[in-house]
Amino acid sequence: MKKMMAVGVLVTMLFAASTGIAQDKVVVTEWQIPFLNCLTGPLASHGSMYQWSTNQAAADINKAGGIAGKPVRVIGVDTANDPQKGTVEMARIVKESLVALGPVPEPVIMAAMPIAVENQMLSITGTTSYEYASKFFPWSVAWFPPYPKRFPPLAKAWAQEFSDMKQVIQFVEPYGPWPMMADAHVAGLKEAGANVLKPIEVPSDAVTFGPLVVKALEQKPDGIIFACNAEKIAKMIKELKSRGWKKMDHLLVFSSGDDAPLYTVGGEDINGIQVYNYVNPDTDSPRWNAFKSAFMKDHNGMPPFSLSTNYYDALFMIKEAIEKTGVTGDPSKLKEERKKIADYCANVKKFQGLMFNWDMKDGVPTNKPLYIFEIQGGKKKLVKEIKLAG
């Protein structure tokens, strides 16, 4: 008898292992994922891009059979970059939603995420830094490792490209995490043996950039890193060129600066500069190629910007979490199923992102690469891939 029971248990275990965790009957007719996004207001261009990505992800998922056999719909909820609106919308969402995307951007994250935490619902803040997201663990996950892990190796690799680069200066705008990103560059630059000059603060409301550029040039830098708004970067590069700056590849634009205004305002003047970000448009895979061509079709031929893939991947991560943990969408199991999704996402292994696979450990990605590109004619040419230590 005992032998038969043991065989029975073994068969059951083998069956479970072969099919993954058995999916209970899904009770929803459609998975609805709210996305607290800034669709109007000063960051609407970013918000519409993120919304486009999630809609694209939902379309791709639905084309392939949906999530556990049911279609998914992303519901864009506009925060208008306004914490007052963001909190009320999040308070509505946590009543019934299984999981959410956003909020965007940081002021709304800070105001609205405590509501998600209090109600134990995962909300993936896919475009902010670890330094913000980690404050809301385990009910958020970080899309990037902490600054001290990712930026020093990058700044070091960039500085080591050029033997003549002895003195580096940074333009830093005091917005959200950007000064911290600039601080993290400093460690890598020093490791590369560069002398880091006194940074130039770029006021958020600056409209003329000549005096800032002159102030920087007075310190005689050989290389410059820009950690400020894309449009301001483009204008400062124009000012630098008009003052005789020749070594264009000695200019490095940080990831948040790799945005449409850099190209539209910078035009030909940004040819030769380098940028770093997390998206490599030269990746060659059927999935990426399809995403890229759809993006370019809907964005006047422009290739996907930095951060454009984050919420695409986030929706696929939710899909995987639902399917692998047997989430049913049953309102009576809301609390339990919310936790299943949060736990799964925090420690997912070999997640198949749009561009590369990565692992998460306790809510933090461990092995995402960073890329340095050179800009020529509005296109990016890969210079270097920086693999971060796991």
Next chain:
Amino acid sequence: MSLPLYYFLAITAVNILMSWALYVPYRMAHLHFLIVANMAISGYTAAYMVLSLHLPFGLALLAGFVLGAVIGFAVALFIGDAPTFAVVIVGFTFIYITRTVIENTEAVGGTMGLFGLPNIGGSPSVHRWTILAILYGLVALVGFLIHRFDHSQLGRAASAAFIDKDLTTSLGIDIKKMGILLQTFSCTLAGGCGVLYGFIYKSFHLDYFTFHVVGILMTVIFVGGYTTLWGTLLAAPVLYGVPLLFPPEVASWRIVIYGALLIIVLVLKPEGFITTRFVYGIESFLSRKRGKRTPLTKPQEDV
């Protein structure tokens, strides 16, 4: 109480109180935007007291009011009788200065902001009820004080100063003293609101205190009516609440709707929806119903 209702009520109360903080000095034509800087200064200070010094919320809130009063009084010593434009410039300048100081002060989180403000009373539910009780207690108290002020000799003096400062001075009214009093009152109120605002969100970020706040307050008092306190009481919940009920397709046009509404009101009803004359009419009606005599002292005329 449902969570959306809590946030709606709490934020509406802050908007009402802050609009009154703008309304009071505007009774003598001072558009005093220093109140937005006061919110930030007192809010961040209180958050620092709670998070870093581990002082109780009550003490931090009190400190917020006091700090607002001190800064308001110190600035009013210089601009208590200044023309409208000068007061506006001083307010904007203070917002810039405050932002820059906070951006560069690591102790209060710099550009990142402050996270993790604790629940008052130890639980989310107690926290919410405490916040609402304080806010609506303040709405009742401040509303009563402003109502008394509007019907007082001082209120009528402020109305006179709104129209002509020189004429008011010739009547023996000390414009500067009145300016100091009203500005200090509004800054005290703004200081307390700043603390409560952050504790609603349980965090502080510089973008909570931008010119966007100025825009909201201006819309509330100019659409509601800038000659009585009642206009604010009507406009704050309507302007904040109605867009939340819009379907997403319409919500995207919220700013356009606000702008159009402001233009329409300024063209068709420049004194706002609720006017002094309207309030006076209601007060007279209620007095007659109670069998009382009509008040002898008329409130200010609409200006």
